[in-house]
Amino acid sequence: MKGYMLIGGKRVFKKEEIEITFPYDNSLVGTIPRGDEKDAELAVEAAELGFKKLKEMTPYDRFRALERAARLLSRRSKEFAQLLTLEVGKTIKEAMGEVGRAVNTITLSAEEAKRVLGEEVRFDAAPGVKGKVGFYRRVPLGVIGCITPFNFPLNLTCHKVAPALAAGNSVVIKPSENTSLTVIKLAELLIEAGFPPEAVNVITGYGEEVGDALVRNEKVRMITFTGSVETGKVIMKRGGLKKYAMELGSNAGVYVDSDQREKLSLIAQKVALGGFTLAGQVCISVQRVFVHKDLYEDFLEKLCAFTQRLKVGDPRREDVDVGPVIDKGAADRIMEWIEEAVSLGGEVACGGRRLGETLIEPTVLKGVPRQAKVVSKEVFGPVIVVNQVSSLEEAIEAINDSPYGLQAGIFTNSLKGALKFSEEVECGGIMVNEIPTFRVDQMPYGGVKESGIGREGPKFAIEEMTEIKTICFDSSF
Numbered sequence: 001m002k003g004y005m006l007i008g009g010k011r012v013f014k015k016e017e018i019e020i021t022f023p024y025d026n027s028l029v030g031t032i033p034r035g036d037e038k039d040a041e042l043a044v045e046a047a048e049l050g051f052k053k054l055k056e057m058t059p060y061d062r063f064r065a066l067e068r069a070a071r072l073l074s075r076r077s078k079e080f081a082q083l084l085t086l087e088v089g090k091t092i093k094e095a096m097g098e099v100g101r102a103v104n105t106i107t108l109s110a111e112e113a114k115r116v117l118g119e120e121v122r123f124d125a126a127p128g129v130k131g132k133v134g135f136y137r138r139v140p141l142g143v144i145g146c147i148t149p150f151n152f153p154l155n156l157t158c159h160k161v162a163p164a165l166a167a168g169n170s171v172v173i174k175p176s177e178n179t180s181l182t183v184i185k186l187a188e189l190l191i192e193a194g195f196p197p198e199a200v201n202v203i204t205g206y207g208e209e210v211g212d213a214l215v216r217n218e219k220v221r222m223i224t225f226t227g228s229v230e231t232g233k234v235i236m237k238r239g240g241l242k243k244y245a246m247e248l249g250s251n252a253g254v255y256v257d258s259d260q261r262e263k264l265s266l267i268a269q270k271v272a273l274g275g276f277t278l279a280g281q282v283c284i285s286v287q288r289v290f291v292h293k294d295l296y297e298d299f300l301e302k303l304c305a306f307t308q309r310l311k312v313g314d315p316r317r318e319d320v321d322v323g324p325v326i327d328k329g330a331a332d333r334i335m336e337w338i339e340e341a342v343s344l345g346g347e348v349a350c351g352g353r354r355l356g357e358t359l360i361e362p363t364v365l366k367g368v369p370r371q372a373k374v375v376s377k378e379v380f381g382p383v384i385v386v387n388q389v390s391s392l393e394e395a396i397e398a399i400n401d402s403p404y405g406l407q408a409g410i411f412t413n414s415l416k417g418a419l420k421f422s423e424e425v426e427c428g429g430i431m432v433n434e435i436p437t438f439r440v441d442q443m444p445y446g447g448v449k450e451s452g453i454g455r456e457g458p459k460f461a462i463e464e465m466t467e468i469k470t471i472c473f474d475s476s477f
Contacts, residue, residue: 245453
C-alpha cells in the first residue's frame with residue numbers, strides 16, 4: 001500500500017519514503033512519504049484557508065458532517081480494523097473494538113458541536129457599573145497541530161481531530177510513522193463526510209523533522225500531543241507561545257484491599273486484561289499492583305493461572321489474545337527491564353520469555369524493588385509487577401511514589417477507604433472497584449504531574465481547543 005500526505009485535499013508523494021511493517025513478522029504493509037519542513041509549511045497554509053472555510057459552516061453543518069463521518073466509519077469497520085492489525089500489531093478483536101470506540105468518539109464530538117456555549121457576564125455586579133450588559137463566547141483557535149501515537153492511531157486521532165472540527169478549528173495531523181496509513185484513510189473519510197479539504201491535512205514522516213517543523217510554526221495556535229514525557233517536554237520547549245494539550249506517560253497503580261477475598265478471581269482477571277491488552281502498550285495499562293499481605297499469595301496464584309491461559313501469537317487470528325509489541329527495539333528494552341528487575345531481587349511469577357522478535361509472554365513479576373525500571377518508569381509492554389503492602393496508607397504512598405499521575409484504581413468494600421484513596425492519590429482519574437485501564441470516551445481524561453496537561457473527551461477537548469471572547473454592550477449610550 002503506497003501512502004501519501006494529504007495537503008489541501010491533494011495527495012502528495014515524495015521520492016524518499018518510510019516503510020511500515022507488520023510488527024508480528026516484519027512483512028511490508030506499505031510506505032509513506034518522508035515529509036520535511038516545507039511540507040509542514042504548505043499544510044499549515046492550507047489549514048489557514050480551511051479555517052476560513054470552516055467559518056462558513058454553522059455548528060449544525062459541522063454536526064451533520066461529523067455524524068456522516070461516524071456512519072461512514074461504521075460501514076467500513078472491517079477495512080479499518082484489518083489495517084489497524086497490520087500497522088499496530090493489535091489483535092483483530094482489539095482492532096474492531098478500537099473502530100467501535102472511534103465511531104463513538106466522532107458521534108460524541110458531533111453532539112458537542114451544538115453545545116459550544118458561553119454565558120452572560122454580570123458587569124453590573126462591579127461597583128459603580130450600570131447599564132452594561134454582555135456575555136462571553138467560546139471561539140475556535142484556528143490551526144491545530146495534532147501529533148498522534150502508534151498504539152491507538154484511529155481512536156486517539158479522533159479524540160483530537162473530531163473535537164477540533166466540531167469547534168470550528170482546522171487541523172494538521174502528524175501521525176506516528178509506524179501507523180500513518182490508518183490516519184490518512186480517516187482524513188479522507190472526514191473530507192468525504194463534508195469538511196473542506198483544506199481543513200483536514202496529514203503530513204507524514206519523522207517527528208524530529210516534519211513534526212518539529214509543525215510544532216515550531218507560529219501560525220499553529222495549539223499542539224495536542226499523545227506520546228512520551230521526554231517528547232512532550234521538547235515540544236513545549238520548541239513550540240513557543242501557543243496552547244498545549246499533553247497526554248503523556250503513566251505506570252498505573254492499583255490496590256487490592258484485604259476485604260476482597262471473595263472477588264479475588266474476578267479482580268485477578270481484570271488486572272490481567274488491563275495489563276496485557278495490546279501487549280501492555282496502553283497509557284493506562286495496569287503496571288503496578290499492590291495487594292494486601294493477607295491476600296498476596298492467593299492473588300498471585302489466580303493472576304498467573306489466568307495469565308497462562310492467554311494465547312500469544314499472530315494478531316490476525318481470532319483466537320489470539322496477545323499480539324506483538326510495536327518493534328524489535330521495544331521488545332529488546334522490555335526484556336532488559338525484566339532482567340534488571342530480577343537482578344535487583346524481583347522474581348518472575350509467570351511468563352518472562354521472549355517467543356519471537358516482537359512477541360513477549362505476558363509476564364507477572366513479584367517482589368520487585370522500587371528502583372527497578374519496571375516499577376519506576378513506564379514499561380509499555382506486557383509486564384505486571386505485584387508487590388505486597390500491609391495497609392491502605394502504604395498502598396497510597398507507593399502509588400504516589402511515581403513521576404506520573406494518570407489513573408489509579410482500588411478494590412475495596414470500605415467507603416471510607418475508597419474516599420481516602422480518591423482524595424490522597426495524585427492522579428487525574430480514580431477508579432473504585434475497577435482497574436485504572438477503564439476509560440469511556442466521553443469522560444474527562446488526562447493526568448497530573450508528568451502524565452500531562454489538559455483533558456481529552458470531546459466536551460473537555462473542545463474547552464481546550466477554544467478561547468473566550470468577551471462582548472460588552474453599554475445600553476445607556
